[in-house]
Amino acid sequence: MIEMKDVWKTYNNGIKAINGIDIKIGKSEFVYIVGPSGAGKSTFMRMMYREEVPTSGTIIINGKDVGKMKNKHVPKLRREIGVVFQDFKLLPKLTVYENVAFALEVIEESKASTRKRVMEVLSLVNLKNKARFLPDELSGGEQQRVSIARAIVNNPSILLTDEPTGNLDPETAWGIMDLLDQINNRGTTVIMATHNKDIVNTFRKRVIAIDGGLVTRDEARGEYGYEN
Amino acid sequence: MKIKTFGRHGKEGFKNLGRNGWMTFASISAVTVTLLLVGVCLALLLNLNAFGDQLESDVEISAFVDITAKQEQQDELKSKIENISEVESATFQSKEEGLDQLIDNLGDEGEVFESLREENPLSDAFLVKTKDPQDVNKVAEEIEQLENVQNVEFAEDTVNKLFKVLEIARNVGLALVIGLLFTAMFLISNTIKLTIVARSHEIEIMKLVGATNWFIRWPFLIEGVLIGILGALIPIGILIYGYYYLIDLIANRFPTFIIDLLPVTPFVYQLSGLLVVLGVIIGVWGSLTSMRKFLKV
Numbered sequence: 433m434i435e436m437k438d439v440w441k442t443y444n445n446g447i448k449a450i451n452g453i454d455i456k457i458g459k460s461e462f463v464y465i466v467g468p469s470g471a472g473k474s475t476f477m478r479m480m481y482r483e484e485v486p487t488s489g490t491i492i493i494n495g496k497d498v499g500k501m502k503n504k505h506v507p508k509l510r511r512e513i514g515v516v517f518q519d520f521k522l523l524p525k526l527t528v529y530e531n532v533a534f535a536l537e538v539i540e541e542s543k544a545s546t547r548k549r550v551m552e553v554l555s556l557v558n559l560k561n562k563a564r565f566l567p568d569e570l571s572g573g574e575q576q577r578v579s580i581a582r583a584i585v586n587n588p589s590i591l592l593t594d595e596p597t598g599n600l601d602p603e604t605a606w607g608i609m610d611l612l613d614q615i616n617n618r619g620t621t622v623i624m625a626t627h628n629k630d631i632v633n634t635f636r637k638r639v640i641a642i643d644g645g646l647v648t649r650d651e652a653r654g655e656y657g658y659e660n
Numbered sequence: 661m662k663i664k665t666f667g668r669h670g671k672e673g674f675k676n677l678g679r680n681g682w683m684t685f686a687s688i689s690a691v692t693v694t695l696l697l698v699g700v701c702l703a704l705l706l707n708l709n710a711f712g713d714q715l716e717s718d719v720e721i722s723a724f725v726d727i728t729a730k731q732e733q734q735d736e737l738k739s740k741i742e743n744i745s746e747v748e749s750a751t752f753q754s755k756e757e758g759l760d761q762l763i764d765n766l767g768d769e770g771e772v773f774e775s776l777r778e779e780n781p782l783s784d785a786f787l788v789k790t791k792d793p794q795d796v797n798k799v800a801e802e803i804e805q806l807e808n809v810q811n812v813e814f815a816e817d818t819v820n821k822l823f824k825v826l827e828i829a830r831n832v833g834l835a836l837v838i839g840l841l842f843t844a845m846f847l848i849s850n851t852i853k854l855t856i857v858a859r860s861h862e863i864e865i866m867k868l869v870g871a872t873n874w875f876i877r878w879p880f881l882i883e884g885v886l887i888g889i890l891g892a893l894i895p896i897g898i899l900i901y902g903y904y905y906l907i908d909l910i911a912n913r914f915p916t917f918i919i920d921l922l923p924v925t926p927f928v929y930q931l932s933g934l935l936v937v938l939g940v941i942i943g944v945w946g947s948l949t950s951m952r953k954f955l956k957v
């Protein structure tokens with residue numbers, strides 16, 4: 433469902449972030465992307481939802497060539513991919529409920545189905561009782577769960593998370609992992625870029641290591657493999 | 661687009677207006693000033709044009725016939741004049757009729773010419789009308805070349821001066837209006853740029869979760885249109901009131917005023933409609949400009 437063939441990415445400033453990546457990720461997989469800082473992990477993920485366009489090569493997602501896709505088809509692609517960030521990207525003036533509903537509102541879902549669906553994901557991330565809170569009134573882990581809820585509220589087939597546990601203490605981070613696992617068990621492909629050695633080594637999944645814009649390792653039940 | 665969605669865009673558009681109150685106020689004021697000037701210029705120009713048309717239709721060429729010309733030579737001359745392609749009509753005026761008209765035109769002072777009845781110094785003439793008043797000069801020259809034409813007269817100066825005045829007024833007005841239109845557009849585009857910057861976080865998330873580009877653009881477009889329409893309100897009020905007042909003033913105080921202004925209806929309403937349309941155009945133009953520059957969607 434995700435396939436990269438000889439993908440290269442050179443940024444406008446001349447930096448060669450990705451230098452020929454071939455990879456396949458199947459439906460319902462859970463994949464860690466590991467590698468040193470500046471290795472190209474975020475670039476790798478950003479190309480999947482067309483935040484960046486590859487300089488050459490092909491990226492096929494759910495049968496569509498993302499690199500050659502016309503701009504007007506990008507919204508449809510993004511409705512198939514949920515994205516979660518280290519810094520949550522919540523809207524501070526909206527409540528938890530509104531932040532999650534926002535994602536459905538702007539793709540013109542009906543109010544009734546929005547309400548039902550938002551309550552569903554809020555109970556999945558265990559925040560039903562804080563639906564009326566503002567992001568500022570939540571802990572870091574709770575904020576991250578809101579942003580995960582928003583990313584999955586329209587049932588995307590792929591969930592991309594770029595260092596979702598980066599700012600969280602170990603215990604909270606495990607809570608997030610638990611949640612991602614649940615989401616993965618429901619059939620969503622989860623791809624997670626991370627520097628968290630403990631998580632990768634304990635919660636064993638496929639590991640793709642990227643270094644200098646190349647895949648240096650790809651193991652089914654891999655280890656983190658770096659000291660940090 | 662669903663009605664509900666349109667309602668959302670409208671609401672967001674209004675919210676945007678409030679977000680940068682002072683900039684919104686500044687751009688509405690700019691549109692107001694612009695449209696007021698456009699309105700006044702248009703009212704003036706359209707009236708001048710109508711007045712010009714009215715004068716132009718009065719412009720005739722008098723082609724005086726040689727005294728020695730015989731009847732068939734006169735007939736031949738008439739058909740020659742009528743054959744000039746720019747000529748609309750040529751009417752014969754005998755020298756007696758000519759004198760009558762001269763005396764009429766001069767009023768009291770014309771009495772002195774009564775004594776000339778016996779020794780009429782005028783000649784028979786053809787009064788020539790052209791299809792387009794602008795061709796008067798050319799046609800007069802052509803007629804002058806014809807046989808049996810003694811001389812040609814027409815109100816050359818009046819016509820030429822009028823055209824010059826009209827042209828200058830039109831150009832000055834146009835330059836002013838275009839300059840103002842750009843200023844207003846520029847202000848609107850900057851106001852909307854501020855909104856876009858203020859909402860950049862929100863826009864980023866909208867893009868991320870797959871909102872379409874037009875879904876993102878609509879509120880800003882509506883913001884621009886609202887600024888345009890709000891900016892048109894005061895000019896329309898002033899124009900309608902002012903024009904009524906002017907017409908009233910002329911009718912009551914200066915009933916003999918030479919220029920007939922265009923009647924109030926439908927003129928002021930057409931003008932108002934035009935101002936709203938212009939306001940909307942400036943608004944859309946301003947928001948498209950800022951979106952092109954600052955909203956990479």
Ligand SMILES: Nc1ncnc2c1ncn2[C@@H]1O[C@H](COP(=O)(O)OP(=O)(O)OP(=O)(O)O)[C@@H](O)[C@H]1O
Pocket residue numbers: 443444445447448449467468469470471472473474475476
């Ligand atoms: N928008 C950009 N414009 C130019 N260069 C960029 C851009 N984003 C990243 N880069 C460069 O591309 C390279 C790869 O960056 P990337 O963010 O993909 O690394 P990363 O593996 O995610 O690092 P980290 O672990 O620190 O998040 C780096 O050298 C970075 O400086």
Ligand SMILES: [Mg+2]
Pocket residue numbers: 473474475594
């Ligand atoms: Mg990164």
